[in-house]
Amino acid sequence: MGKLFRPRSQTTLEHIIFIMKNIRNFSIIAHIDHGKSTLSDRLIQATNVVSERIFQDQILDTMDIERERGITIKSQTVCLPYKAKNGQTYFLNLIDTPGHVDFTYEVSRALASCEGALLLIDASQGVEAQTMANLYLAMEHELEIIPVINKIDLPSADIERIKDQINDDLGLDPESAILTSAKEGIGVEDVLEGVVNKLPPPLGDPGAPLQALIFDSHYDSYRGTVIHVRIFQGKIKPGDVITFMSNSAVYKTEEVGIFQIEKVPKKEISAGQVGYIIAGIKTVSDTQCGDTITLKNRPCKTPMPGFKIEKPVVFSSIYPVASDGYEELALAMEKLKLNDASLIYEKDSSVALGFGFRCGFLGLLHLEVVQERLEREYDLSLILTAPSVRYKLVMQDGSSRIIDNPALYPDPAGIDKTLEPFIRASIIIPDRYMGTVMKLCLERRGINITYQYLTNNRMEMIFELPLAEVIYDFYDKLKSLTQGYGSFDYEIRDYRETDLAKLDILINSDRVDALSQLVHRDRAVERAKHACEKLKDEIPRQMFKIAIQGAIGGNIIARKTISALRKDVTAKCYGGDITRKRKLLEKQKKGKKRMKMVGKVMIPQSAFLSVLKTDND
Amino acid sequence: MVSSHPLLFDTLYFGGGTPSVLKPENIGRIIKTANGLFNISTDTEITIEVNPGTVTPEKLTEYKNIGINRISIGVQSFNDKILNFLGRIHSTNDAALTIRRARKAGFDNIGIDLIYGIPGQTKKTWLSDLRKVVEFEPEHLSCYMLTYEKGTPLNRERQQGKFKPVAGSLLAEFFETTMEYLTAHGYVQYEISNFAKNASKISRHNFKYWIFSPYLGFGPSAHSFIEPRRYWNCRSVKKYIENIKEGRLPIEKKEILSKKQRMMEMVYLGLRKTDGIDIDAINKNLGINFHQMFAEKIKQLEEDGYILRIQSGTHCALSRKGMLFLDSIAPMLMIENWG
Ligand SMILES: Nc1nc2c(ncn2[C@@H]2O[C@H](COP(=O)(O)OP(=O)(O)O)[C@@H](O)[C@H]2O)c(=O)[nH]1
Numbered sequence: 001m002g003k004l005f006r007p008r009s010q011t012t013l014e015h016i017i018f019i020m021k022n023i024r025n026f027s028i029i030a031h032i033d034h035g036k037s038t039l040s041d042r043l044i045q046a047t048n049v050v051s052e053r054i055f056q057d058q059i060l061d062t063m064d065i066e067r068e069r070g071i072t073i074k075s076q077t078v079c080l081p082y083k084a085k086n087g088q089t090y091f092l093n094l095i096d097t098p099g100h101v102d103f104t105y106e107v108s109r110a111l112a113s114c115e116g117a118l119l120l121i122d123a124s125q126g127v128e129a130q131t132m133a134n135l136y137l138a139m140e141h142e143l144e145i146i147p148v149i150n151k152i153d154l155p156s157a158d159i160e161r162i163k164d165q166i167n168d169d170l171g172l173d174p175e176s177a178i179l180t181s182a183k184e185g186i187g188v189e190d191v192l193e194g195v196v197n198k199l200p201p202p203l204g205d206p207g208a209p210l211q212a213l214i215f216d217s218h219y220d221s222y223r224g225t226v227i228h229v230r231i232f233q234g235k236i237k238p239g240d241v242i243t244f245m246s247n248s249a250v251y252k253t254e255e256v257g258i259f260q261i262e263k264v265p266k267k268e269i270s271a272g273q274v275g276y277i278i279a280g281i282k283t284v285s286d287t288q289c290g291d292t293i294t295l296k297n298r299p300c301k302t303p304m305p306g307f308k309i310e311k312p313v314v315f316s317s318i319y320p321v322a323s324d325g326y327e328e329l330a331l332a333m334e335k336l337k338l339n340d341a342s343l344i345y346e347k348d349s350s351v352a353l354g355f356g357f358r359c360g361f362l363g364l365l366h367l368e369v370v371q372e373r374l375e376r377e378y379d380l381s382l383i384l385t386a387p388s389v390r391y392k393l394v395m396q397d398g399s400s401r402i403i404d405n406p407a408l409y410p411d412p413a414g415i416d417k418t419l420e421p422f423i424r425a426s427i428i429i430p431d432r433y434m435g436t437v438m439k440l441c442l443e444r445r446g447i448n449i450t451y452q453y454l455t456n457n458r459m460e461m462i463f464e465l466p467l468a469e470v471i472y473d474f475y476d477k478l479k480s481l482t483q484g485y486g487s488f489d490y491e492i493r494d495y496r497e498t499d500l501a502k503l504d505i506l507i508n509s510d511r512v513d514a515l516s517q518l519v520h521r522d523r524a525v526e527r528a529k530h531a532c533e534k535l536k537d538e539i540p541r542q543m544f545k546i547a548i549q550g551a552i553g554g555n556i557i558a559r560k561t562i563s564a565l566r567k568d569v570t571a572k573c574y575g576g577d578i579t580r581k582r583k584l585l586e587k588q589k590k591g592k593k594r595m596k597m598v599g600k601v602m603i604p605q606s607a608f609l610s611v612l613k614t615d616n617d
Numbered sequence: 618m619v620s621s622h623p624l625l626f627d628t629l630y631f632g633g634g635t636p637s638v639l640k641p642e643n644i645g646r647i648i649k650t651a652n653g654l655f656n657i658s659t660d661t662e663i664t665i666e667v668n669p670g671t672v673t674p675e676k677l678t679e680y681k682n683i684g685i686n687r688i689s690i691g692v693q694s695f696n697d698k699i700l701n702f703l704g705r706i707h708s709t710n711d712a713a714l715t716i717r718r719a720r721k722a723g724f725d726n727i728g729i730d731l732i733y734g735i736p737g738q739t740k741k742t743w744l745s746d747l748r749k750v751v752e753f754e755p756e757h758l759s760c761y762m763l764t765y766e767k768g769t770p771l772n773r774e775r776q777q778g779k780f781k782p783v784a785g786s787l788l789a790e791f792f793e794t795t796m797e798y799l800t801a802h803g804y805v806q807y808e809i810s811n812f813a814k815n816a817s818k819i820s821r822h823n824f825k826y827w828i829f830s831p832y833l834g835f836g837p838s839a840h841s842f843i844e845p846r847r848y849w850n851c852r853s854v855k856k857y858i859e860n861i862k863e864g865r866l867p868i869e870k871k872e873i874l875s876k877k878q879r880m881m882e883m884v885y886l887g888l889r890k891t892d893g894i895d896i897d898a899i900n901k902n903l904g905i906n907f908h909q910m911f912a913e914k915i916k917q918l919e920e921d922g923y924i925l926r927i928q929s930g931t932h933c934a935l936s937r938k939g940m941l942f943l944d945s946i947a948p949m950l951m952i953e954n955w956g
Contacts, residue, residue: 543923543942566785567792569943571762571810573889574826575840578882579847579872585881588948600917 020206020272024199025093025230027110028148029138030120031128031487035150038182039120039191040076043094046188047080050261077216077228077274079258084196092195093258093274095215095230097134102363104491105310108137109215109290112306113230113274116144116199118191119172123149123157123179127165127454129428129487135170144199147172148191153181161455169454204271210234210242211300212277212293217284219338223255225281226263228274229293233300235270241296242279245303246288250296251279284341310342312360313421313492314367314387314471315404317348318374319356319514321381321594321605326355332378333357336370343370348405350514352598353383353608358405361387364471381594383608386517389468392419392495406516409502412553419495421467427478429486431459436481444469445520464493468520473614503528503557505535505611506549510599515611524550528558531611538607541565546601624831624843626651627658628822632666632689633839641676645683662821664689664728667719670711677722688719689728689757689820695749696742699735702780704770716753726818728757733791735763736780743791747798756818760795761810762788789941796937809889809940827886829879829902837867845874876903885947893927893934907933911950918946 030036044050080092097103097110111117117138121131138145147166149159163174178194180187211233220226236242240253257265258275269275281287289310292303320329337343343366348358361367367387374380390404394416403409425446429437431453441449441463449463470490478486501524505515515535519527528550535548543565550558573581594605629651631644644665651657664687665680680688692712694700700707719727729750733743750758765772765782775782783791796806804812805819808827813819825832831843834850837857841848851857851869860867874882880903887894896907915933918924923939923946926932939946 543921543945565942565945566789567762567941568945569762569792569809569941571764573809573886574823575832575834575842576838576849578826578840578886579849581885582878582882585885585948585951586878589881589951592948592951 019091019270020204021201022088022090023093023202023272024090024116024195025095025114025202025272025274026116026118026195026199027095027097027114027138028118028120029097029107029111029131029134030150031122031125031130031134034120034122034125034128034131035182036120039118039148039150039180039188040078040094040096042182042185042188043080043092043191044078044261046185046192047082047092049078049080076261077259079260079264079274082192082196085193086196090196091273092192095274102361102366104133104137105308105362106216106289107134108141108306109213111138111141111143112290112304113213113215114141114143115202116146116195118146118148118178118195119170120148120150121162121166123151123159123162124154126158126162126458127169127428129426129460129489132169132426132428132460133489145172146191146194146198147174147177148180148187149177150180150182152179152186153184165455165458169458202272204231204233206233206235206270206272208233208271209298209300210236210240210293210295211304212236213304214287214289214291214293216289217287217341219284220278223278225278225284225287227277227279227281227287227293228259229269229277230274231269231271232304233271234295235268236277236293236295237268242277242293243296243299244287245292245294245299246307246309247291249286251281254278254280283338285337287341289341310362312342312344312362313389313467314361314364315358315390316361316367316387317350317353317356317358317385317405317514318345318371319350319353319383319385321383321596323354323593325380328378329356329374329380329382332374332380335378336373340370342366348407350385350407352512352514352596352603356383360404364475381605383514383596383605384612385514385608386612387471388518389421389466389471391498391500391518393417394419403518406502406518407513409516409518412502418498418500420498420500422464422493422496423467423470423490424462424464424493425470425488425490427461427486427488428454429459429461429482431457433482433486434459434461437461437478437486440474440477440481441465444474445522466496466498466520467492468518476614501552503531504551505531506547506551507535507539507598507601507603508547509549510601512598512603514608521552524552525557528552530614532558532560534610534613535603535607536560536562538610539601539603542601543568544600623656625656625658626661626833628662628664628825629657630664630822631685632664633836635668635671636665637667637671637676641679641683644680644685648684662687662726664820664822666691667715668707669715670707672715672718674718674722677718677724681722681724686724687726687728687820688724689730690715690719691730692716692750693730693732694735695746696738699732699738699742702735702737703732713753716755720753725756727753727755728759728820729753729755730759730761732761732763733795734783734788736782738783738791740787740790740794744794744798747795751799751802754814756814757820758799758804758812759810759820760799760812762792792941793937796940805891807891809943824890827890829883829886845879847872847874879903880905881951884950885943887933888935888939888943888947891934893925893932895932897931914949918949 028036028039076096078094080094082090082092084090095110095113097107119135121127149162151157166172166174166177178187178190212229212231214227214229216228217225236253236256238253238255242253243250255265255278256269256275257263263276290307294300320326333345342362345357345359349355371382371384374382388404390402393401393403396414396416427437444465446463446465451459451461453459475488478488499521500518501521503517503519503524504511532548532550539562541562545564546562548560549556595602663685665685666689668691693703693705695709697709731746731750765775799812806812807819829844832841834841837850837854838852839850848868848871850867857867883899884894900907915924922936925934925936927934
């Protein structure tokens, strides 16, 4: 080890133990919108970890963007120094977790890095599906849980009812609940004291071989991948040669440190601590969430449990609207991928849309976030194809295939059977919606429906249904049917046999490959009708009649016609009319960039996207 | 801008609004003044727009005396119900009278404006309008399809559902009927909405708009064009007068057309004319190769019967069927190549 890296003061074992005793690692888990971000902001502010100015400039800004997107994907882990009422200073590591079902695995890795969790519940909304799902996750990791009832400032807050729910639905002690208004800063100190006094300090042996759990990583344009870790055993310092236990890749540690909004380099980080490692790793895809880091020369015996390689479950192709937009899209995808290891993609091409990418996502929300980031951060206009799940095909000749792209669907004559992924879904609703939700579930091929009452008028419905039905507007439907009161969570179960068909859309007899979908045969007619109707609404009338058809093989199952435009001519065009007309042409020319030609038919981008939308009736 | 151009003018047009409110002697003064300031040719076409019922035989004679040699009459329709719908104050009798008076006053170049596609109008009533107008043997006819301009009371009423606009298919029929009827009666269509008894009677003035000729406009809102610049005057009469008094040009805005914009306008305006786009001229003016740029598109449009190559391929024009779709076809000739 070089001179540069020698610690200025020798770290004694006692000192480390002292530190460990004063560390708390915790997460805030909550249903979306219950106030997790707001409470996190408050905790950061209360502990003065950054100056008010930096807080305003940086935190709120970055959070705004995420708030707008409605979810946090990249966690903002932060080490909060807190002087408790008992006079001691504690280091409270707040480990942020992504707030959506698509990211359950990431959440589980973050929770695995904690000893405790704050379970945040909106005082007017009460316990929701993600509250339950997150609680189960936290319990699996044997975390100490402190219920926090937030938004007590709301006139509709009903603390007693929430306490009942905490007792009945969650089986937790309602008397231990902390009352807060994150918005008004009420109860923030109680939360900090609760974390100090009720959550246990981390365990671990700083002298043991390094065992560090990767729970996240992000890309830094100057430093490459910054790995977020929880150290369970041992310690790590710059210069250490490390290895990833899942794939034995070896790197040399360049820097370690902790997060205090900005990265704060440390001479070393050790058992019990949460921090970061920089080791010259180019992209976040070279690290895997849940993997264990150890020292090459002094490895730990076993990796941390629970590691799994995450597989995408939803697939869709992304195309640029602009005919010359492929290069730009490729660059943007590359950049996104630097920071999003769960996004996978490969080049794809379509007769109608040209070159694009076939992408795999962790879920529908992940897809939406990627789409939105590409559009907003990279200013791209995109066309997405209908999301698909991954099907397993067993062929007549005994071989098997995996298909997630309608374009690659083989001749059905050669298929013996098809399997599709099933999920176990949990829906929490006020019981007056039971009938409506039951109907929705049955419509969506739900089976094995069971339910239980949580409190006297709230219930949890559990059932199994095909994932394919969920990625098709299930969540929106549920929200509208239950007037926003229904909450939903799911986990993937297994593969089951299904009756699949490839639905093609023909426009003036030309098959539009980008509009093909894999659908359950029973739902094919309905989907075909829906697609035809949407296209009819979105494709402008043209100089000729346009026939829109839905077909399975040679079988037409739905049909709509757009009648021909009968005239389109400006009657008068003299001096003053010319500029106006030219401006219109310029606008049309621009709009044309967003049009795709199928044969002679001009199809606007909105038409491609409309097929994916459902009527919210 | 005005005096620095050694342009030779060969048309003078009093129109837009109701120029007949001016006393003929004042119009005469304007003509004289213009002659003193600009280089105006001796056989200049001098047009005045008049509304039926607003001109006496005396006035018409005076027009003639001060040098006006063309009259454009806003008849609009020979059906009183329709005139009423359009909010016109004149009657069909007024219209007939005005046309006869103009003839009597010695005008041998009379233009008449008609409108079709009015709610309630049938093919029969429109044909009867055409029959009546042809009986007067005007040298020039403009037949405009009714359009609903944003912000007009008519458009507002349409949006409020106060009447049912004529269906597109019927409008298309009206358009075709017009072309057929007038051609059969000896008129030559030279632009989408314009017909003349013979080539010498086309509106020399209006034609200039479509061939990118320079023109100067006077009065509020008037447009001027000297390639590649276009100017327009302020709308407010008050402001216009103030500006003039203070010795300033009453220009509200000007635009300098880029090459792309010129091309756009040339293609659009060129296609309005039955003799179409003069390919040599557009190539020379813009330094492009029109054929190369649009070969594929034009071939397709030709095959579909929307576009014709005429005058042994030197011009590219819309067919009768194509004219109905000018606003759909023009954008097709404005893609990729134009960046
Ligand atoms: N009235 C009230 N609103 C709150 C409180 N905490 C958060 N909110 C609001 O609830 C919404 C969701 O909060 P946010 O922190 O983004 O929720 P998250 O999705 O759980 O991160 C925002 O509009 C917040 O301003 C609170 O204590 N009282």
